[in-house]
Amino acid sequence: xxNMKLSNLLSLFKVDKNLINKTMSIALEKGGDYxxxxxxxxxxxxxxxxxxxxxxxxxxxxxxxxxRVIKGxxxxxxxxxxxxxxxxxxxxxxxxNIANGTKKIPPFELKIHKVPDYYPxxxxxxxxxxxxxxxxxxxxxxxxFSLDKRVIKSNIMFMDESNYILxxxxxxxxSFDFQPMTTIAASCTAEQNGKKEQNxxxxxxxxxxxxxxxxxxxxxxxxxxxxxxxxxDAIKSKPGEMEIVMASGSSGILLHEAIGxxxxxxxxxKKISIFSDKINKQVAEKIVSIVDDGIVLHMRGSINxxxxxxxxxxxxxxxxxxxxxxxxDRISSKHFKVKPTGxxxxxxxxxxxxxxxxxxxxxxxxxxxxxIIKSVKQGLYxxxxxxxQVLIGAGDFTFYVKSGFLIENGxxxxxxxxxxxxxxxxxxxxKVVMVADDLKMAEGAWTCGKDxxxxxxxxxxxxxxxxxxxxxxxx
Amino acid sequence: MNKxxxxxxxxxxxxxxxxxxxxxxxxxxxxxNKIEIxxxxxxxxxxxxxxxxxxxxxxxxxxxxxxxYTNNLxxxxxxxxxxxxxxxxxxxxxxxxxxxxxxxxxxNQKKIDIKINDGSYKSIEYKKKVKIARDIEKSAMNQNxxxxxxxxxxxxSHEELVKVQSxxxxxxxxxxxxxxxxxxxxxDADRGxxxxxxxxxxxxFKDxxxxxxIGKSAADRALRKIGQCKIKTGIYDMVVENxxxxxxxxxxxxxxxxxxxxxxxxxxxxxxxxxxxxEKLTIIDDPFVIKGLGSRLFDSEGxxxxxxTIVDRGILKSIYVDDxxxxxxxxxxxxxxxxxxxxxxxxxxxxxxxxxIKKGMIITEFLGGNSNSLTGDxxxxxxxxxxxxxxxxxPVNEMNITGNLETLWKHLYDVGNDPYIYSSYMTPSLHFKExxxxxxN
Numbered sequence: 001x002x003n004m005k006l007s008n009l010l011s012l013f014k015v016d017k018n019l020i021n022k023t024m025s026i027a028l029e030k031g032g033d034y035x036x037x038x039x040x041x042x043x044x045x046x047x048x049x050x051x052x053x054x055x056x057x058x059x060x061x062x063x064x065x066x067x068r069v070i071k072g073x074x075x076x077x078x079x080x081x082x083x084x085x086x087x088x089x090x091x092x093x094x095x096x097n098i099a100n101g102t103k104k105i106p107p108f109e110l111k112i113h114k115v116p117d118y119y120p121x122x123x124x125x126x127x128x129x130x131x132x133x134x135x136x137x138x139x140x141x142x143x144x145f146s147l148d149k150r151v152i153k154s155n156i157m158f159m160d161e162s163n164y165i166l167x168x169x170x171x172x173x174x175s176f177d178f179q180p181m182t183t184i185a186a187s188c189t190a191e192q193n194g195k196k197e198q199n200x201x202x203x204x205x206x207x208x209x210x211x212x213x214x215x216x217x218x219x220x221x222x223x224x225x226x227x228x229x230x231x232x233d234a235i236k237s238k239p240g241e242m243e244i245v246m247a248s249g250s251s252g253i254l255l256h257e258a259i260g261x262x263x264x265x266x267x268x269x270k271k272i273s274i275f276s277d278k279i280n281k282q283v284a285e286k287i288v289s290i291v292d293d294g295i296v297l298h299m300r301g302s303i304n305x306x307x308x309x310x311x312x313x314x315x316x317x318x319x320x321x322x323x324x325x326x327x328x329d330r331i332s333s334k335h336f337k338v339k340p341t342g343x344x345x346x347x348x349x350x351x352x353x354x355x356x357x358x359x360x361x362x363x364x365x366x367x368x369x370x371x372i373i374k375s376v377k378q379g380l381y382x383x384x385x386x387x388x389q390v391l392i393g394a395g396d397f398t399f400y401v402k403s404g405f406l407i408e409n410g411x412x413x414x415x416x417x418x419x420x421x422x423x424x425x426x427x428x429x430x431k432v433v434m435v436a437d438d439l440k441m442a443e444g445a446w447t448c449g450k451d452x453x454x455x456x457x458x459x460x461x462x463x464x465x466x467x468x469x470x471x472x473x474x475x
Numbered sequence: 476m477n478k479x480x481x482x483x484x485x486x487x488x489x490x491x492x493x494x495x496x497x498x499x500x501x502x503x504x505x506x507x508n509k510i511e512i513x514x515x516x517x518x519x520x521x522x523x524x525x526x527x528x529x530x531x532x533x534x535x536x537x538x539x540x541x542x543x544y545t546n547n548l549x550x551x552x553x554x555x556x557x558x559x560x561x562x563x564x565x566x567x568x569x570x571x572x573x574x575x576x577x578x579x580x581x582x583n584q585k586k587i588d589i590k591i592n593d594g595s596y597k598s599i600e601y602k603k604k605v606k607i608a609r610d611i612e613k614s615a616m617n618q619n620x621x622x623x624x625x626x627x628x629x630x631x632s633h634e635e636l637v638k639v640q641s642x643x644x645x646x647x648x649x650x651x652x653x654x655x656x657x658x659x660x661x662x663d664a665d666r667g668x669x670x671x672x673x674x675x676x677x678x679x680f681k682d683x684x685x686x687x688x689i690g691k692s693a694a695d696r697a698l699r700k701i702g703q704c705k706i707k708t709g710i711y712d713m714v715v716e717n718x719x720x721x722x723x724x725x726x727x728x729x730x731x732x733x734x735x736x737x738x739x740x741x742x743x744x745x746x747x748x749x750x751x752x753x754e755k756l757t758i759i760d761d762p763f764v765i766k767g768l769g770s771r772l773f774d775s776e777g778x779x780x781x782x783x784t785i786v787d788r789g790i791l792k793s794i795y796v797d798d799x800x801x802x803x804x805x806x807x808x809x810x811x812x813x814x815x816x817x818x819x820x821x822x823x824x825x826x827x828x829x830x831x832i833k834k835g836m837i838i839t840e841f842l843g844g845n846s847n848s849l850t851g852d853x854x855x856x857x858x859x860x861x862x863x864x865x866x867x868x869x870p871v872n873e874m875n876i877t878g879n880l881e882t883l884w885k886h887l888y889d890v891g892n893d894p895y896i897y898s899s900y901m902t903p904s905l906h907f908k909e910x911x912x913x914x915x916n
Binding site for chain 1: 504515518519520521523524525526527528529539540541542543546547549556559560563564567568569570573623624626660666667668669670672690700703705708711738739740763776802821842843844846847848849850853854855856858872873874875876877911912913914915
């Protein structure tokens with residue numbers, strides 16, 4: 001965040017503490033227990049390359065303040081895109097309506113709450129112009145075509161984002177954050193003997209332009225091409241239940257779907273999650289520990305402060321096989337009378353925060369990758385993924401495998417592609433029977449959707465074995 | 476800001492962008508009012524009210540193109556916004572295909588009232604909206620003691636939009652949407668807490684169904700999931716229920732677009748006038764459905780809407796060609812996106828379809844999965860009901876269906892008589908043969 005001060009943010013949004021205080025009193029004048037104001041100014045830039053030409057750009061500017069009032073478990077919410085005393089007052093009155101009393105809140109003092117910096121960068125994206133970005137796309141494009149003669153098309157997208165937020169909450173805190181983000185996503189189509197295949201690869205993080213070193217650009221191109229041409233030899237697996245080995249890295253999607261969502265405390269407060277009655281119970285083998293961590297340096301899901309003014313942390317969902325903690329927002333931590341975990345997040349000032357994941361991963365275990373693969377007679381090795389989903393109550397979850405390998409007699413044999421895997425959260429957790437020592441975090445642009453809100457997340461996994469899960473396939 | 480002020484602001488923005496050097500400009504300005512009420516445990520759990528403004532700008536500078544969005548409609552901000560956009564555009568590569576559509580495509584806009592705006596939306600009292608959500612909750616809770624949670628909701632929005640393009644297009648659109656829904660979770664003694672939902676979307680308030688029906692339907696659907704399990708891996712008949720059949724059509728959305736074809740990312744390349752599905756499949760893109768959720772008189776590029784046959788008795792007749800990729804492919808633009816998807820309906824009800832099945836599955840919900848637009852390969856997670864000899868035997872979950880879209884559509888055996896009316900995908904129930912299901916070994 002460099003030398004940013006509270007006064008910079010107050011002037012960016014053309015407000016002062018007085019106006020904020022006044023708006024909060026209006027928000028609470030009908031008897032609300034708590035309120036917060038979330039100011040946001042976000043600029044995102046996109047440029048894209050297609051048919052060897054950088055011929056499209058897009059910018060997205062969002063500006064406004066969201067006002068939330070909580071009464072018990074109830075939420076009143078409104079926002080205004082024009083930050084003026086009149087419109088803030090009107091939004092505060094709308095949000096206040098969730099309560100219907102007359103309780104008067106005495107004036108309170110807002111004290112600056114300093115936050116740490118988990119994504120220090122040298123150059124803010126506002127200071128990087130388009131001429132610096134265009135050559136990066138061209139370099140990647142040239143590499144993609146030079147790597148394999150079968151490549152016939154390539155698409156590359158560069159995104160950068162600068163997000164300034166200022167949060168004032170009626171517990172007396174005022175804090176601010178600057179959240180950078182960048183992504184390069186590449187895809188290519190290759191053709192061999194009249195057959196075409198396409199695949200993609202992306203790298204994303206809370207980083208600046210210096211992050212895109214020549215070796216990163218090289219890897220972006222290499223991964224995009226190798227993931228594509230490998231598909232020419234891919235076959236479908238057999239359908240049904242089998243052992244699977246999940247590669248380290250983006251296989252962390254398993255945790256996101258199988259347990260992460262089910263542990264979000266809003267579902268548990270409402271008792272509609274399959275995990276609702278399992279805290280302090282054994283849910284997995286002792287070798288399994290799973291965390292949701294908001295403080296990993298530069299990761300997509302990291303946040304210096306959550307979107308309702310709570311410090312972030314590393315939260316254990318599962319410790320040595322025992323289910324430990326839900327992912328809380330303010331409403332749920334109050335409901336369960338526990339310490340908040342800093343998981344209250346929102347897509348933008350237009351939305352009220354809800355419990356969301358940050359970076360979810362499994363800690364390393366005692367096994368070696370090779371011994372895990374060797375232990376499987378017939379099964380599947382999954383490597384790259386596109387998407388997943390879960391039913392919170394039933395616990396059924398899926399993730400879509402873009403590529404992997406068959407395992408036959410302890411060896412990776414044929415590549416496989418485009419298969420869905422479906423399991424049940426608690427059941428699959430109890431079937432994680434081997435965990436390797438090679439934890440790797442996903443580096444792609446993972447985005448999680450819930451209740452119509454998208455937030456950036458990440459995930460990670462060491463190589464693991466699940467003893468049985470249902471794999472989509474063909475007879 | 477009223478309609479006239481929006482049009483004036485759009486014209487001002489175009490003039491300003493041209494003044495600083497842009498050749499062509501497109502501006503869309505919209506304002507949306509929304510209210511969302513969620514009820515749980517007889518209380519309002521969440522109340523959200525808002526007004527949202529947006530301005531979308533597309534700039535063409537010497538065959539260079541960029542698009543930009545802002546929610547700040549003040550002229551002093553817009554000046555700076557347009558200037559920055561212009562400077563950014565100047566650095567891009569030129570592309571001979573980047574220009575606004577031929578004004579001929581704006582002509583012959585159909586002059587009919589497609590009834591997408593309910594003028595009475597302002598007069599519907601807040602109390603009435605809350606009552607609908609409460610009635611839905613009450614109806615669902617009353618169904619059975621096994622119900623552990625109900626969340627019900629009411630939502631409505633009103634949007635006013637103007638679109639002006641520097642080569643002669645000017646259009647307006649005013650529309651409303653009303654929705655209500657219920658989500659119900661039930662206790663299954665052995666396995667988790669199955670959940671299901673019911674919802675309805677309509678352009679007019681009076682077209683929303685009875686709240687009691689929404690609540691009851693969500694509860695019935697969740698209750699019938701109790702005892703769900705996976706069945707044996709195998710090849711079965713599959714009936715996809717009308718409200719989720721959009722998933723099958725949506726899998727065609729990418730492959731059927733000109734962009735995917737030009738970018739060599741579609742299994743439908745070179746398939747126009749060729750058979751891509753069984754004769755049972757006829758898909759019409761109909762932008763003129765009265766009160767339709769996808770109805771429109773012009774599309775996002777200003778091109779006048781036309782009713783088009785996409786698939787005629789299994790033969791692919793037309794694809795979705797936007798202006799840019801049309802120019803690249805030397806094809807006449809049609810439209811950039813789905814409006815209302817209408818399938819030629821059959822004669823059977825879903826019950827009749829079930830009766831005709833020896834061994835099969837009704838899909839009531841899809842869970843995740845994906846499809847590959849280039850190869851047509853797909854694999855989806857499913858939830859449903861197992862059928863034997865025309866009878867529903869048990870609820871099923873945790874299974875996948877896998878195959879290829881080309882084969883899938885050729886295995887379409889029958890189309891129901893029950894188009895789903897609460898979505899722009901007005902799909903009837905669909906009966907497919909020989910589908911690969913994976914479950915228990």
